[in-house]
Amino acid sequence: MVKLRVRELAQENVYHLLSLTSGVSEEAIRTYATQTPDDFKKISIALNWPVTEPGVAQVFQMLDPVKAKDMAIDLLSTASDISPDDIQKYANENEDFHITEKIEDLRKIAKALDIEMVELVKPKETREAVRFKLVELAQDKQMSLQELANQSHVDFPIICFYSSQPIENKKITQEPFYTNLSKISVALNCSIEDLQDKEKVELPPTMLRVQEFLEATDLNINDLSLLTGVNSEFIDLIATNPIDIRNIPRWGEEKVICEIICKFLHCSCE
Incomplete structure (x- = not known):
């Protein structure tokens, strides 16, 4: 199309x-x-x-x-x-x-x-995005991502998302991204700019159909949060941001993203 x-x-x-x-x-x-x-x-x-x-x-x-x-x-x-x-x-x-x-x-x-x-044919619009070096920077501080979540007071699934998924450039200065990244940078003793990989990337084309599911079931994000036990901010994150499926962690503690997504898609991370 x-x-x-x-x-x-x-x-x-x-x-x-x-x-x-x-x-x-x-x-x-x-x-x-x-x-x-x-x-x-x-x-x-x-x-x-x-x-x-x-x-x-x-x-x-x-x-x-x-x-x-x-x-x-x-x-x-x-x-x-x-x-x-x-x-x-x-x-x-x-x-x-x-x-x-x-x-x-x-x-x-x-x-x-x-x-x-x-x-x-109109050229396809591309949106510039940035990846964050959270894993590398946390390791430099001898921290796991879970420990980074504890010290920054940013939910662990959100930390995992930021560490594995590209975020659109313009969103970095918007909420809740700015507040979360500020907390993470304080925990890592660096600036928000230091968190960013220098190489710019394009946003992936894949969007999870969370919004369609909400409309079909007449639920809102808070309802889905109560039903699944998943933080509403994380649900909003995966509902409104493109996902690089290939880069979703499927092992270790960071597997939590895959597990949460599979709750909605009724699939398995295995």
């Missing part, structure tokens, strides 16, 4: 589309678009266009760069021979599409825009 850049590209290439549908050269259209009303009046006279004719005024308005963009999708519909309703769907930037199911239409759109079909 992909998102498309049809609206963006149609607006960028609106004069090309107007040229394609009108038969007037793109260079001439761009020249007309840069004229003042007085200059356009002179051009109209030179071309033997009656200046008072309504159609001439409409053409001038249509050539205005801002107004022309508003017409881009309609022009693309005409240029690509795709119905206005269908072209509006492709222009919806929040819609997901199976490329293989729409390949013929996408070929027509790309041809009308004079671009490669691959250019229609």
